[in-house]
Amino acid sequence: MIFIRKLKAVTISLFLFFTMMSVSFAQSSHAIKINSQEVNLSKPIVEKESRIYVPIRIVVDEFGATVEWKKDTKETIIQMNSGDQITFKLNDVSVLLNGEKYYMDAPTIIENNHIYIPVRHLTEFLHANFQYDVNTKQMNVSTIPLHTIIAGETVQSISEQYGITIEQLKVRNNLQSDELFINDKLKVVIPSIMLSKLAQNFSEEEIELLAKIISAEAGYEPYEGQIAVGNVILNRVNDSRFPNTIKDVIYAPNQFTPARTGKLETIQPSAQSIKAAQEVLSGKNVVEGALYFFNPKVSKSGFFNSKEVVKEIGGHRFVK
Template identity: 30%
Template structure:
């Protein structure tokens, strides 16, 4: 059975390794929300060319009624029309049930919960950008927070996508799970395959979990998260249409006939 890692454990691991994280660098920058510079200075840093900001001051500037609490190892912020969960070390944040990808993970820097500015802006229904002239991270409010997951995700697509992800890659990393979901959605978008998630999965002789019945197993929480991330447009497998486990199928048709795009965990992905 797949082990579940709590947000609290992720947060501890992040805290222990933060000082050695070579991808992070301090950036001296103002944070400006709707034309107003936030005071006192909001913490910022750069991780792999993405500007991270301490998230709550930005939320509070856009939503003055926002309150934050620590619940089950994560920070939960509530405001009018918004529920935002931020877990240290997690590779996504959850806004109104929507899963937004943070490939380098949520960071805890000197007690500040840090997320990429553009991801935070999406959660808040606004936009963010780096202003080189003023060396500022700028946010602009929209008409309200992000649309809820209940109305954004197609229930049938989520149901079947999370199940094929779990059946095919339940023991793989989040990136590996997302990649399997990418293959399904890439096929949906390709005229050579059925045009629905269920149709792709149940196409004859394509996926072993359909023939052995494992497609009907209840997916793990992370498999559901991966499916939602895929439906948000997160992609770790490029334009892949096939995947195989080379140890199980060392001479597969895909490996002999299709270009390799990526190898993630136990799976090789082919276009």
């Protein structure tokens, strides 16, 4: 059992400066309440690509967390009162939660020399529930107290009480066994970045590798086409005629040009390609049975033309 320490709330005023130029995004008319109290943020809420962002300073001003900016690595480290440590980089979808790497569905951004983060992700990190009224543009954040273990409770009874699985409860609290101790505290809000990773037994490296090949082969294709490319990889993994791992399928001889040329190692997967990879690994399949894809305007191969067409999406034809 890993004991969870109470951390004293420390409020620190922090102003983050960067040498890079700020990119301007639309400031929104959204309002936010925290525990039913209207909050006037020192910096405006920002909306970008249908996602709502709040300044990272909110965790200092409203939640008493501490924030550290590491100039040498360009990392922001947030120490939450719950004991969580969150580390992320600017314009990056990856995030370290207590040293474990996960992926958000949108990157952090900079606006007016301040770091902004998608509000839903931030509230989950703060051990809070988030509700949004699309008509009034009102956001409501309600903090959830850590669960204090009482006599007779088990990991099963606690997980059932909060509507989460035993695995989610144990991973969230780094529990190595089912043994619990009275008066210890447990986190019961499971961030969505953890849910997507726990959905299937795929490693961080496999998720990132699949996102890379999706980005390399279909980065400019419609989102459905990106999912379809990921489907082809996983369809091969599940087909006895091909290797049975994501890595071995992608790096099989003479199959995918980015893997063969080494380009794949240099690619930084986009937020959309990571989201597509997560959906693929969670079971979404838009090209059932497809084992190949090609651009019919570029490739005139008789091999591809002899295959049964499953679907055409954007510039790619998917066949089996």
